[in-house]
Amino acid sequence: MTNKKLLLIDGNSLAFRAFYAMYNQLDRMISHEGLHTNALVAFNNFLDKIVDPMAPDLALVAWDAGSGKETHRGKLFPEYKDGRSKVPEEFKEQFPYLREMVMLHGLRNYEQAGLEADDIIGTYSRMGEAAGYSVIIVTGDQDLTQLATENITVNVTKKGVTDIESYTPAYIKEKFGLTPDQIIDKKALTGDTSDNYPGVTKVGEKTALKILAEYNNIDNLYDNIDKMKQSKMKDNLINDRELAFQARELATILTDAKLPLPLEEMEYRGVDFEKIIPFYENLDFKQHLAKIKALRKSGQLENTKEFDNGVNFVELKENNLRAIAMLGDKISVHIEFVGDNYHEGEMIGFAIGNPEVGYYASRDISLLQTEELKSVIENDQILKNVFNVKAQLVLFKRLGLALKGVSFDFMLVAYLLDTVANDNVLSTLAQRFDVYLAPDEDIYGKGAKFTVPTDTNLLLSHIAHKADGLFKLEKPAFTELKQHEQTHLYTDIELPLAFVLADMEYQGIKVNPEYLRNKGKDLSERIADIQSAIYIEAGEEFNLNSPKQLGVLLFEKMGLPVIKKTKTGYSTAVDVLEKLAPQAPIVDHILQYRQLAKLKSTYIDGLLSVIYPKDSKIHTRFLQTLTQTGRLSSVDPNLQNIPMRSEEGRLIRTAFIPSHPDWQIFGADYSQIELRVLAHVTGDKNMQKAFLNGEDIHAETARAVFGLADDAVVDPLKRRTAKAVNFGIVYGISDYGLANNLGIPRAEAKRFIDTYFQEFPQIHEWMNTIKTFAHEHGYVETIAHRRRYLPDIQAKNFNLRSFAERTAMNSPIQGSAADIIKIAMIKVNEALRENNLQARMLLQVHDELIFETPVDEIDELTEVVTNVMDSAVALDVPLKVDAHHGDTWYDAK
DNA sequence: AGATTCACG
């Protein structure tokens, strides 16, 4: 059905692009022999990513012979290519290697005296077309688009060498309104500065397109030039008539050159792995060598013609559904969906299977709902490998299925192994384990150009490869997990938590859009009022949302003192504006404007835009594998930063309501969890005693730091100061930071800290111990062995190193608190089920859990939730939980 | 795409 393929590559223009695509790497990419390799690396990427997967039947890389002077164009026009800047030495030295690389990738090099690469390509493209081939041209030179026909596609690099724009006659028509032939006429009129031939004076691309739209070609143009209305352009056209016809000749690519090499001699042979290894070694292509090694190990290098033949898959159809039952008790499952948001992203295909039996894949998602598939998906005795279990759980829920038996989630394991290197992308995470999968970008393109391939084989092969990759990854990933002593963390915390989170997200939280809309109207009016007041006070209108324009007004026009600067100019952040407020009434108005504008755009408009009309609910996604500490984060929308601190903002919470009548919102939060964790992990007896006695910890800290009697009443300022010190300790204290926060001199801050450490000596000791541990091991751990690597702990740069040290102190605290609430969530969910409660957990906000519940369950729920939470993990200090409920989230306080 | 600002724990 598909034609045989002839691939023609414009070697010079692509090599040139390759060189400049990685020009910024020039000094970094030097082989041990001192050879620059930037163009070689980029060209090799092009061959790996574009040519090898395409597997053409015939392939040729055409090169220019000599400087261009001896070519037929040079003879026509002696100044041809004069004035070209000299080819850089660093580029020239890579040329011989380029040709060898081409050969080792199984393509033929070709050049011929008197011809340029484009003439070779022009001629062979016509020969190939005549012989019935689909011809694919790849070049960096847009002029070659003149060669496009129904059977000849011209791919022109846009950026770098792998980002390509495909020119077909239809595309050229759409883009320029021209036929491929008219590309030549366009060039005749505009000329070519880089090849040093002029066209018609003052005619550029725009004018040329206009002329051609009217006259079709330059023959017709000059036949009718007398009838053209008098204009400067007409004079130019008449004066430069000769130049135009000369330019046309120069721009015309030969399609009938005499070329001795017959098509049959261009057979594409694929990569010669034997010979390319020493070649890569010589150039220090470490990445590529690793890739080959991995392929060889997995036995994929038997057949060198097919670069990628390791995964067998069969398209699943109605008539072979029965085969699924024969896969056995261990499989990979993967539903592929579009975008990040699995609540709404379109499911475009799936694969299921294992290396022993093979893989079954289909675009037809409804096949998953057949009895044959359902009985496998929902069977918890059939163990499954997946990537991102939470996403797969939600996708299956959307299909009415309950995925069970998941044992290996590569995304979760990879995150636990190294939060720093984690980018949540299967193909890149797999590389760390020497498993090579095509990046999604290679299959779908990226950004606005994302498209699901129409080629079913290509799509299903990609998905099947993912499923297969999970099998290759399982063993090495689990081995490392065990070495880290993180098996418990994975099996008993993160994996079960994913199921809990999937339920919460899928359940969603109900929102009252009416409330938000009314609040929005109110805010709009008030924002408009404040805005006009500000404009009057400023004496001009400007963009209030622009810190830059605001800075000019406040600090230049009004001459207010500059308190803080940012990288780009004056800071206009709250703390700065608050200091300026007494000096000018406008500043206070700006602060009001900022607050209301934030509420309107982020919380009113933002939330309204993510309510699902179907159920009037918001379905956030909790990112389980993102933070460096083990906390969750929440996106689309973020429901972990709904306003609370200001009353005006807190009212937003009124919009969050139960999904049934006679239900309420219920919240339970840990009190001072991080300080309790601090008391536990440091073993500090004084702080532990405060918690064991149920003291107000900040007041107790104040008594210690200010040397007050045990029963002394603590005034609010001292308590506030002590609270800030406590926070500072948790954040990995420094006198500078504390001084800044409290607005006190550094020396005073230092005294607070010194006294604090005297009063809580084991905290001091622990801070030193943990920093030493980080220096020695390069990472720190939580109570559940959650690990955070700190590569900067050895940095020479003071800032980087200090930051790493503070992180070493903070992460075990913040991370252990995260461990605790995660364990609590799993246990709470179990307890709800065991107690036959209808209440549902909806949100987690780091130290609190939000539920919706029937009113008549509230007493029991309070009992169950607080008990489970405060006993989730046994620490050396008690955990305290407070619970609240009300008709809306706002009222649950 | 990066910087700034501000919302939360």
Add this chain to the structure above:
DNA sequence: ACGTACGTGAATCTA
């Protein structure tokens, strides 16, 4: 002497 408080996400402006 150095000069940042820890962890996040969204909206907006600017280049």
